[in-house]
Amino acid sequence: MSDMVTVSSKYEIVIPKSVREQVGIKPGQKMMMLVQGESITLVPVLSLHELQGFAKGINTENYRDEEDRF
Numbered sequence: 001m002s003d004m005v006t007v008s009s010k011y012e013i014v015i016p017k018s019v020r021e022q023v024g025i026k027p028g029q030k031m032m033m034l035v036q037g038e039s040i041t042l043v044p045v046l047s048l049h050e051l052q053g054f055a056k057g058i059n060t061e062n063y064r065d066e067e068d069r070f
């Protein structure tokens with residue numbers, strides 16, 4: 001999906017409705033801005049409640065032991 005936005009004189013942008021609906025962005029939601037070279041990616045920040053259970057069933061057998069950590 002590709003939508004065009006315009007940066008206002010206050011450096012603000014409006015996230016198009018189609019993008020908000022597709023990603024599920026709500027008013028007041030925090031967003032993380034990631035910059036890679038000339039590109040900007042906005043990632044919704046999820047609350048602990050929203051993250052609950054997101055890794056259910058993950059295989060943790062091959063993770064490093066604490067002694068291997070820096």
